[in-house]
Amino acid sequence: MSELTPAGGHGAVPVDGVPAGHRAETPASRSDWPLWEVFVRARRGLSHQHVGSLHAPDAAMALRNARDVYTRRSEGVSLWVVPAAAIVASSPDEKDAFFDPAADKAYRHPTFYDIPAEVKHL
């Protein structure tokens, strides 16, 4: 019989013989609208937080779509949309070397220091 899985949350669907898509070499070259990353400020006093992404032809449409997709229940008081292609990220392949310099500097943390127990407010 066919192999099945309760795929995601909406019930069982077959998995054998179902293409899984192939890794797009140059996603930007496809004809779909460009990808935007969406950031929401939930309320005053908080910074914007990444919530997901969407496709839109331009910045104005990206903002409107972000409102409809990510703030249908008043989840935000401010929205940012950023072209995904404009984001520069650290490389996962170099993550050890890249973040290593901080690893052996425990003296940057207050707990590194031995202070007599009777000292207060320090």
Next chain:
Amino acid sequence: MSADQTDVTASVAAEREFQALVDADERIEPRDAMPEGYRKTLVRQIAQHAHSEIIGMQPEGNWISRAPSLRRKAILMAKVQDEAGHGLYLYSAAETLGVDRAELLDLLHAGKQKYSSIFNYPTLTWADMGAIGWLVDGAAIVNQVPICRCSYGPYARAMVRICKEESFHQRQGFEILHTLSHGTPAQKAMAQDAVDRWWWPSLMMFGPPDDQSPNSAQSMAWKIKRFSNDELRQKFVDMTVPQSEVLGLTLPDPDLRFDEETGHYVFGEIDWSEFFEVLKGNGPCNAQRAAHRRRAHEDGAWVREAAQAYAAKQAARAATAGAA
């Protein structure tokens, strides 16, 4: 050491690091090294989940123009909008795995990727809006809550948002049925008929019995899946039967009874031949759902093109103004 050996050593180390993260209940994030099987399983599962959300707009969209009151109409529109939103969260999560939403839609339209069979049943009466919310969304919640702890970060995060919103879906469905079952005898009969038609397909949503679900072990090891099909189905039945009593409606299963010893409800045999028929494309609405989806996509092409042309024109104007 040859270059090939170096590659093999590196990939074994990467795979070990991946499994160590999963075993430690850490999340895998988009640009992490991951086994190709894990990536493919997730793309397929997230895509099928996304497709189910947007195909799921059809059976309910059917009743927007015929909702019995403005209140019910506004609620139903909000629910169908949520389904579209859920589809978009999920396509967005799938895209972090290096696929393109446009490509996934192409696969859906070509019939090469699937969506949940539950949406191949018709919505014959208004009471079906109640039964879908209560039973279908109820079963979806039981399936989806554990995915909030799925090992793949973007899928888990999308699921947190979806689960919050599904709760409204289930409650509004329950309310519809409760209102009907406390209405006129004809209204109560309509509610009962809807529950009779949706009960068994809802139980099938959890997939075949565990002994016929060969992929589950790998998905469990990868922590994409946290509970077996039968465990989730039992959980749903245990939650739902007492709710049916509050509704004053019966469930169409003569074998259904509470087992004092186990503390669980025992239920009758599921007719898996019906499930496989619907899966093969022979359900009441398979052809209609697929045709409608393709038509909506094709009919919307000019809107997508116009928006793109407008964006290009505005960008060109801005460039000219900048140069002047």
